[in-house]
Amino acid sequence: MMSVRVLVPLAHGCEELEAVTVIDLLRRAGAEVVVAGLESGTVRASRGVQLVPDTELDRVVEETFDLIVLPGGLGGAERLEGDARIARMLQAQNERGGWIAAICAAPRVLAEVGVLQGRRATAFPTQLERHGIEPEDSAVVIDDNLITSRGPGTAMDFALRLIEVVYGDEKAAEVEGALQRPLSHQRY
Structure with a gap:
């Protein structure tokens, strides 16, 4: 299996359900x-x-x-x-062309730094409109190297899609299967 390095930056006010998931x-x-x-220190x-x-961003x-x-989490997204x-x-x-992902309020960070221009995305309601971006009404949106999601309720689907894009369907299904999610759950 290939080695994949992922950075998850944490700021005070982040949404814990999204971060931990x-x-x-x-x-x-x-x-x-x-x-x-x-x-x-602690967030x-x-x-x-x-x-x-695990470490400080400066390192x-x-x-x-x-x-x-x-x-996401509004306070965390504002700090990011x-x-x-x-x-x-x-x-x-x-x-x-590296993968970038953001959930809930965090897609606003992507808009602020200019990586969402002309791209499809979703976010927690009202987070993208100030940047002139109309969010899609989907749990997870993938546009080339960008992956966005709506909020705490979509965190598991978001994380599974991240696994899918970096490791493939088989690994995502393996991880999801071990979680014992109900078979009736409709993915993504």
């Missing part, structure tokens, strides 16, 4: 997931859950990742949006 499922698939805090998520990053800002995933390091990393990732 993405980190957990990608690790189950075998990805090397680097969880990097924008600042040092206080939107519902008060304390998350402990990995010059590294290359196969996939960068931005969890205002971080010049995140902007540079996303622009470089997009220029080389």
